[in-house]
Amino acid sequence: MLIVLLFLGLLYALFDVLKAFTGVFTFALIFAVSLAKPFEKLVYVFRGNRKLAAVIYSILLIALVAQPFLLFISNVHHHIRELIKLVTEVKEHGLPPLSESILNIPIIGDP
Numbered sequence: 001m002l003i004v005l006l007f008l009g010l011l012y013a014l015f016d017v018l019k020a021f022t023g024v025f026t027f028a029l030i031f032a033v034s035l036a037k038p039f040e041k042l043v044y045v046f047r048g049n050r051k052l053a054a055v056i057y058s059i060l061l062i063a064l065v066a067q068p069f070l071l072f073i074s075n076v077h078h079h080i081r082e083l084i085k086l087v088t089e090v091k092e093h094g095l096p097p098l099s100e101s102i103l104n105i106p107i108i109g110d111p
Contacts, residue, residue, distance in 0.1 A: 039053065
């Protein structure tokens, strides 16, 4: 009886650990099922060479998944450079004067 309880405790601990990965497992399952048919077509193109098809398919999928992250990092890098340039300009020349349209706003501008 004690062994059964220990086994159930171990199963519960395993479930508790794997619970954190259910989203990743679900994504992987959807990804695998939805991309199985194109992979089989690629195997057919390479005349049954599954290893070569798998390598090329993996490279293509990594590029497809990594591209948005690379674009995001590139855009963040560009905006950080612009922010550094703006801060340097404000340090050297001070804040620019407010435009007339902002000065005419009752609460912000002069009364």
